[in-house]
Amino acid sequence: MSKHHSAELRRTPSGPWVIDTRDLGRRAGLSRRYHRTVTTEGDFGLDLIRLAPGEEVEVDILAEAVVEGVLITGSVAGPTTAECSRCLDAFTGEVEIRVTELFAYPNSATDESTDEDEVSRVVDDLIDLEPAVRDSLLTALPSSPLCAPDCKGLCPECGGKWADLGPNHTHETMDPRWAALQKRFGGTEEEN
Secondary structure, eight states: OOHHHHHHTOOOOOSTTEEEOGGGTTOTTOEEEEEEEEEOOSOOBOSSEEEOTTOEEEEEEEEEEETTEEEEEEEEEEEEEEEOTTTOOEEEEEEEEEEEEEEEOTTSHHHHHSOTTTSEEOBTTEEEOHHHHHHHHHHHSOSSOOSSTTOOOBOTTTOOBHHHHOTTOOOOOOOGGGHHHHHHHOSOTTTO
16 A cells, blocks of 8 residues: 555544644744643553553643644653552652654655654644654653662562561571481571
């Protein structure tokens, strides 16, 4: 299927992340600022950290008409929910990400010379910010979030949180090579 034919099959975007660019009139140099509050739906993030579902996210962007399309720059900020990668405790936070994305006009040189997944597209004078926000979010969020920078995690023996176990927490370990002797003669290495 040719790129030109696939452009005809593109679905008109809809939803809270969609921006109408008709005000720009495809005249390079014109710009418009958009500020809106979007409630998150679905999965925006990584396994251990994400934008909090059902929470309000602040979107503040500038849409600039350029020769090849609409350049979007701005920020998206909102609350996050996470699970600590060391101790597994749930915690909340905030994230602000920068978004920069070119949305190519149909039949522009950029539209004709790039694959469908390389550059976002303007469809029926509308742009859908959701994929660009998701992509920016994935690179901005830590892949191993921590509840605190000095989180000590869990004891590998009993699974207790080091923060709750105290500094004297230990487990008696025995070299497996001595286990047979202990069974035969009893006691521990320190007693013998």
